[in-house]
Amino acid sequence: MNDVTSRPVLRTRFKPKRLKLAADTPARPLDRMSLHHQLLARVREMIVEGELQAGAPLPERMLCETFAVSRTPLREAFKILASEGLIELRPHRTPVVTPIDCNEIADSFSVMVALDRIAGHAAVTLATDTDIDRLDHMHRQLVELHRAAERVAYFRLNQDIHIEITRLAGNPVLLNIWTTLNVNIYRARAAANTDAGRWDASVQEHEAFMELMRARDPDGFSAALSEHTRKTGDAVLTALGNASRKPV
Secondary structure (H helix, E strand, O other): OOOHHHOOOOOOOOOHHHOOOOOOOOOOOOHHHHHHHHHHHHHHHHHHOOOOOOOOEOOHHHHHHHHOOOHHHHHHHHHHHHHOOOEEOOOOOOOEEOOOOHHHHHHHHHHHHHHHHHHHHHHHHHOOHHHHHHHHHHHHHHHHHHHOOOHHHHHHHHHHHHHHHHHHOOOHHHHHHHHHHHHHHHHHHHHHOOOHHHHHHHHHHHHHHHHHHHOOOHHHHHHHHHHHHHHHHHHHHHHHHHHHOOOO
16 A cells, blocks of 8 residues: 555646647637626626616626626626726625716716817818718718617717717827716716707707818817717706606
8 A cells, every 4th residue: 555645746837838839829818808808898888878777786696697707707897897986896885886976977078078179179180081981971870870769879879979089189198088087978878868859959969060070170060069068968967867856
């Protein structure tokens, strides 16, 4: 009978030379990283688009069961969402979706109006004919989605158009600030359930500022774009105020 001390030692030291891959082997990200990013994107989308409403609790067990994940990737996602201001992590308590602060939304829209004026002027000045054609194509799709009453798809494309305009301004700092502010505004707009009248008016405003884009009128375009943002902000704040007065 062999003594237990005579058993061979298990060597676990990693030796790179033993790991041989064919030259044409495609790179594959780790499944865990893929899972983390997919989970983060999905929970963020649920919050931003109002599926998880402001103030809603985020019980770990329920979410783990829903997405068939362990608590580790979920908690990693929570940390990032908290850094983005979308959820609140509370010691020894269930995390919650960050409530929408109407004063903060009002302040954010005030800044966005100014940013859109700057971005709009620069976008028209710097945009190529190809850029304008691409934006015009997106606008025509937006109009069709409005006619078809495809609200969710319209809402997403509308955001893409505004992001593209800001990107065309060619200022990474402005784009970063605009994108950061837009996260909470986007969520507020989803929660506000904009009425049909405002939706119709918004499409008309898009058509008006796109006409100025086609005409390469930077002053007119920037003024129309920022006024559109101001009106959107007023509508969102009105809707949020009405929602807060609804009986429980």
